[in-house]
Amino acid sequence: MTLAEFPSTISRRYLHDEVVARLRDLILSGELEPRSRVNEAALCKRFDISRTPLREAIKLLAAEGLLELLPNRGARVTALSTREVEDVLEVVAALEGAAGELACSHITDTEIAALERMQETMVEAWRAQDAPRYFAFNRQIHEAIMLASRNTALQGVYAMMAGRIQRARYSANKTPEQWVHAIQDHGEMLKFLRARDGLALGALMRRHIRSKLPVITAAFGKAAQERNQGIMVSG
The missing domain is CATH 1.10.10.10 (Winged helix-like DNA-binding domain superfamily/Winged helix DNA-binding domain)
Structure with missing residues (x-):
């Protein structure tokens, strides 16, 4: 945009x-x-x-x-260093894990049905290799689970921390294998939500977010390299 x-x-x-x-x-x-x-x-x-x-x-x-x-x-x-990205991602993983645990105690059948529709649309985008649409619905799913936690304090901290790596998190390129694993994880998320298994969902959310670290740090590293090259050329 x-x-x-x-x-x-x-x-x-x-x-x-x-x-x-x-x-x-x-x-x-x-x-x-x-x-x-x-x-x-x-x-x-x-x-x-x-x-x-x-x-x-x-x-x-x-x-x-x-x-x-x-x-x-x-x-x-702000431009984050690789270490700062790692630190922020670890916090985001903890926050999403907590949200998953809480969501299983509060989420309604209507909200789960809405998540299922988001999941279907996200999978369709993945199959069509429509990355922007895929990442848009991926983000909506994560935010919907956070909202289902019914914890405004958690949501506030999450919005502040996740925003710092949001662009790279939802736009960085994935390998085909990473995409498949992400789709599988999202299917498991819905399964645990339906079962209201907070411990299992919380553990999955933390693992799911941490698995993004190589992709996100690579995206930040590439961006930093491009910025440095630009500075060298302009200087």
């Missing part, structure tokens, strides 16, 4: 929340790339807002770890 595809103005009723959400989307979608500077003038013009709400949003996203504040030089998108 490009900057031009985002709505041109923001309603004043929920200005703060909307500015935060819009800026976060730009970062997570990759429109604002790691280490890129936040162009306040361009964003203010695009959203038809003053700099005050934008700067408030920048401070909040800096607290989330998505932006890095530069003394007297504005802000730029």
